[in-house]
Amino acid sequence: MSGFDWLIGLAALVLAPLVGGFLRGVDRKLTARMQGRIGPPVWQQFYDFFKLVGKTRAVTTKGALVWIWGYLLLTMLAVFMLFARQDLLIIFFILAFAGACLVFGAFSVRSPYSQIGGHREIMQMLSYEPILLLAAVAIFLQTGTFKVSGIFEHGEPLLLTLPLVFVAVLIALTIKLRKSPFDISASEHAHQELVRGVYTEYSGRHLALIELTHWYELVLILAFVALFWAQPLWIGVLLALAVYFLELIVDNVEARLQWGWMLSISWAAGVGFILVNILMIELLFGNVLRL
Amino acid sequence: MMGLITKSRIKSPWIVHYCCGSCNGCDIELLACLTPLYDVERFGILNIGNPKHADLLVVTGPVNKRNERVLLNLYHQMPEPRVVVAVGACACTGGIFYNCYNVLGGIDKVIPVDVYVPGCAARPEAIIDGIVMALDKLAKIK
Secondary structure, rough: HHHHHHHHHHHHHHHHHHOOOHHHHHHHHHHHOOOOOOOOOOOOHHHHHHHHOOOOOOOOOHHHHHHHHHHHHHHHHHHHHHHHOOOHHHHHHHHHHHHHHHHHHHHHHOOHHHHHHHHHHHHHHHHHHHHHHHHHHHHHHHHHOOOOHHHHHOOOOOHOOOHHHHHHHHHHHHHHHOOOOOOOOOOHHHOOHHHHHHHHHOHHHHHHHHHHHHHHHHHHOOOOOHHHHOOOOOHHHHHHHHHHHHHHHHOOOOOOHHHHHHHHHHHHHHHHHHHHHHHHHHHHHOOOOOO | HHHHHHHHHOOOEEEEEEEOOOOOHHHHHHHHHHOEEEHHHOOOOOOOHHHHHHEEEEEEEEEEOOHHHHHHHHHOOOOOEEEEEEEEEEHOHHHHHHOOOOOOOOOHHHHOOOOEEOOOOOOOOHHHHHHHHHHHHHHHHO
């Protein structure tokens, strides 16, 4: 890991909340416009954040606080590692543990909303984790390394050889961003699924921490999407923004589905797409098993 | 820093709505504020379902002996600073139910009320006015 990678990683830690908060503000504005409303200003998320910081502390159990800090710090670590161009597989494992922290936090209180939210969050992880891991495997088969730096050194864009993996990642993205039709464990904006599910027992500054983690998560996910067109990177950034806009449209036209639907769509379509894609590059290019 | 937080409080009031058993007239008018016609989200106002996340408690209907406990519980679950808005004649004074055997009267018999919005049913414009007054009170809380 060179000094340059450290620098990029640390810069990402500082800038990601600003970019993420702004993008989520844009999300609220665009959602409002799609519904024929005017909508809040684009920096509304920052108002929400500082308001929550200024509220009095109200703690249900101390255990939940440990988990929520774990959720934030592990997500930050994942963001740092992705921007420092480290191992993709490790990044996904850290991200999985960050998600697990949220579940443990939800289970450490006795509120039924929180408990059901935790169960559903586990279902969500069960749905998107295979997609992300298999996507990393497909990328490995193309570039010969799990390192993000390997993707940059790989000459041609991944999207051209891994189009179906990309579609599968979009399915995982909807679950990870907590957008309809898969916002079953906790929903965004004022949609009140399960009185906000896993976040039910958090208030004040701890809710603000969750909000901050979401900004990091959003940047992390979009950065992963951008990797599909890493050379030149500006096309990747445009690709990520286009994908984000697509997610907003899907969010606004779709109703919420049950967890069974989520599981069958992500396992059948998501995992299926990736396996077909791996077979496709094997048959068309014959370069899969030449490791 | 404190100035930033005060400004953010005014810009992002999250509402929890509790119906103490009103006729639903005021509830419908309150929800009408969220529709594209009035769109209170442009002021950052969200209708949140969870008292632990909320800043404003908006109550409709007269308080009675059954839901007094629930109302008090909701109020205590909200972290400070919090402001209470009573919407409609029933929530303000008990309205036409004032002498029912089970009705205690307006919600100020149970919890401190900051803003009273009269009307039967209160119009959405009046409710938005009331919430703006509540924001003034929120800004003065140190």
